[in-house]
Amino acid sequence: CDWDRHSGACGMFLGGTHAEILSHLRQRHGIGYSAKENLRCSWSSCSEPLKIDSIPRHVAKHLGIQSKCSGCGHVMAPKDVVRDHINKSP
Numbered sequence: 001c002d003w004d005r006h007s008g009a010c011g012m013f014l015g016g017t018h019a020e021i022l023s024h025l026r027q028r029h030g031i032g033y034s035a036k037e038n039l040r041c042s043w044s045s046c047s048e049p050l051k052i053d054s055i056p057r058h059v060a061k062h063l064g065i066q067s068k069c070s071g072c073g074h075v076m077a078p079k080d081v082v083r084d085h086i087n088k089s090p
Contacts, residue, residue: 002044016065018056
């Protein structure tokens with residue numbers, strides 16, 4: 001985990017699921033629970049403004065997590081983009 005540049009990178013292993021990412025950020029970094037809460041990403045040098053419900057997807061991009069289409073094998077990120085791709089494919 002590279003969150004929290006004020007006191008240095010966390011350095012803990014971070015699981016790749018959205019639930020694991022959000023759980024870690026809530027427990028270790030005090031990220032709030034309000035879906036309407038706004039904050040800035042503190043991952044390394046990033047400072048993108050985010051809503052709490054978009055944090056796991058955003059952090060997954062920092063982690064380089066990608067998904068593969070089971071139909072054509074195309075690799076993309078994030079998982080919901082793959083789902084949309086599959087739904088649009090013949």
